[in-house]
Amino acid sequence: MSKHEEKLIVEGKEIFCPICGYDKYWTRETLMNTAGASFLGFDWANKAAMNYVCNQCGYVLWFLKK
Structure with missing residues (x-):
């Protein structure tokens, strides 16, 4: 996580x-x-999304990698 x-x-x-x-x-x-x-214990295999969190109000924008 980067601040x-x-x-x-x-x-x-x-x-x-x-x-x-x-x-x-x-x-x-x-x-x-x-x-x-999750049921099979393979959470690590799920796709990842990049979140951009507003540094002023904390609103989160989600972007999925293509």
Whole structure:
């Protein structure tokens, strides 16, 4: 987990927080758990999403890797 503030640019467009309008985020990666993988103890095999957390209000934007 990184607490370093950075701007978020998606496809050339700067993304502002939809709640407070701030333009800086810190990032973390979150596993997208599925019931089947969790039941079998394979949570580590689930896909990961990148989260961008607004450094002002804490709103979380989720991006799944293609």
